[in-house]
Amino acid sequence: MKQIFSGVYSSNGKLFTRNLVPGRKVYSEQLVSKRSTEFREWVPWRSKLAAAIKNGLRELPLRKGATVLYLGSSEGTTASHISDIIGGKGLLFGVDVSERVMRKFIQLCEARPNLVPVLADANKPESYREHIEGSSIDLLYQDISQKNQAEIFNKNAALFLPKEKTGLIALKAKSISQRESPKKVFEKEIAVLEKEFRIKQVVLLQPFEKDHAMVLGEKR
Amino acid sequence: MEIEKLRKKLIGKAKKQVQEKYAGRESHVIRAAAVLQDLDACFNLLAEHCIEWYSMHFPELKGMVKDNQAFLKLVYFVGERGKFSEKGVKEQAGEKNVKRIVAAAKKSMGSAIEEGMLKEVQLLALNALNLREERDFLLRFIEKEMEAVAGNFSKVAGALLAAKLLGEAGSLRKLALMPSSTIQLLGAEKALFRHLRNKQVKPPKHGLIYMHPLVQKVARGNRGKMARALAGKLGIAAKADYFGKTDIAAKLQQDLEQRFNQLKE
Numbered sequence A: 001m002k003q004i005f006s007g008v009y010s011s012n013g014k015l016f017t018r019n020l021v022p023g024r025k026v027y028s029e030q031l032v033s034k035r036s037t038e039f040r041e042w043v044p045w046r047s048k049l050a051a052a053i054k055n056g057l058r059e060l061p062l063r064k065g066a067t068v069l070y071l072g073s074s075e076g077t078t079a080s081h082i083s084d085i086i087g088g089k090g091l092l093f094g095v096d097v098s099e100r101v102m103r104k105f106i107q108l109c110e111a112r113p114n115l116v117p118v119l120a121d122a123n124k125p126e127s128y129r130e131h132i133e134g135s136s137i138d139l140l141y142q143d144i145s146q147k148n149q150a151e152i153f154n155k156n157a158a159l160f161l162p163k164e165k166t167g168l169i170a171l172k173a174k175s176i177s178q179r180e181s182p183k184k185v186f187e188k189e190i191a192v193l194e195k196e197f198r199i200k201q202v203v204l205l206q207p208f209e210k211d212h213a214m215v216l217g218e219k220r
Numbered sequence B: 001m002e003i004e005k006l007r008k009k010l011i012g013k014a015k016k017q018v019q020e021k022y023a024g025r026e027s028h029v030i031r032a033a034a035v036l037q038d039l040d041a042c043f044n045l046l047a048e049h050c051i052e053w054y055s056m057h058f059p060e061l062k063g064m065v066k067d068n069q070a071f072l073k074l075v076y077f078v079g080e081r082g083k084f085s086e087k088g089v090k091e092q093a094g095e096k097n098v099k100r101i102v103a104a105a106k107k108s109m110g111s112a113i114e115e116g117m118l119k120e121v122q123l124l125a126l127n128a129l130n131l132r133e134e135r136d137f138l139l140r141f142i143e144k145e146m147e148a149v150a151g152n153f154s155k156v157a158g159a160l161l162a163a164k165l166l167g168e169a170g171s172l173r174k175l176a177l178m179p180s181s182t183i184q185l186l187g188a189e190k191a192l193f194r195h196l197r198n199k200q201v202k203p204p205k206h207g208l209i210y211m212h213p214l215v216q217k218v219a220r221g222n223r224g225k226m227a228r229a230l231a232g233k234l235g236i237a238a239k240a241d242y243f244g245k246t247d248i249a250a251k252l253q254q255d256l257e258q259r260f261n262q263l264k265e
């Protein structure tokens, strides 16, 4: 096991995080034990953040105790690995609009002491502002397939993300425009993100996800 | 400590939001299951009329096409027996008996039919087929909705049976609080009254869950035992759905398969 980022391990080309709740799987990932520590495989086909790391993401501003605002947390596949990385002292707010996925995510929150569910529309950050603003956010992460995804990200960054902190957003070309080429779409979206962020890296997510890119930026 | 308080509060809040979203939603799927049952009955009634009527023109067909839907498609899309070709029959009714059907059409002893009369029979067939299509849409709705309302329960029972049981119980809440012995007899009341009214109808043994494939496939003498095991697991599934626990359907299904294998012979 080689540590490639704080709390992220690599072995034989596979990614792992230390299981915060040993013995329990979250999706269909493998559990592996090395010297009395249990690791969970982090599958890039299931998690865009893992795909970005596999494809050369240069920075991952996560460590033990970090606080994360996660928009589009869904059932918590990716969120569970961030939960492993930030450990018991960390905190992750998972925002999602769908009751169906939230039901699963709530169960995950009950099993993992650093996860907090927020059932809300990320388009309307004022609706959950009171719960978030007491915490200082280290990373704003977003994976939402909506036409105005960059705008949603900017709105939330403006409200919750302190200067010089990091934003990571998974852009999906198909949900923005069916007609334009993915490259064009990414350029346009990145231009929108420039309003709130200094863009540091763009990582394409092939072959794990088609027409997806992960954008890393620093809050202006 | 502050954070732990916030976390507890937000977990409670999200749970309540999710519960409110689903509260009362089950009444729609219960309705849909009741409608589906009546659609089946309507379809079969209309299909029978249509088949009898068409049989004056081509009486041999009834014996060769057992599936009502396939029969009606032949009536509507092919029509007069003079138009029966191998290609046309295959398209509407599948591979079975194709040659025999076409041969029978050629030398049928049925009477000729006027264009205007045939039209009437065909319209009847079309209406019945539309009902059938509506039924398929409704079934898909029931499957989707049951998955959202009571995923574990629906997987163990099968969506349609699950919706019917839910309807008999009245709500997911009532179902979740029900002892498994009651679940085992859900739906039997109606059958019981049917038996009391007409002694030729047998008295019910296991209620609706008798329809479940595992109960149907087990040796006759063991059906009671299989139904009891099934009712027990259904009770657990309903509780898990109502009180918001994880996916346990796969485990429950596995246990039931095991019990089934014990009781098979």
Ligand SMILES: C[S@@+](CC[C@H](N)C(=O)[O-])C[C@H]1O[C@@H](n2cnc3c(N)ncnc32)[C@H](O)[C@@H]1O
Pocket (backbone or CB within 6 Å): A046, A047, A048, A071, A072, A073, A074, A075, A076, A077, A078, A079, A095, A096, A097, A098, A101, A120, A121, A122, A123, A143, A144, A145, A146
């Ligand atoms: C592709 S999934 C995210 C998968 C997740 N990030 C993972 O890797 O485990 C996108 C999620 O965004 C949610 N979503 C879509 N629009 C949203 C909005 N306006 N506000 C919050 N969540 C939204 C959807 O409900 C869905 O769960």
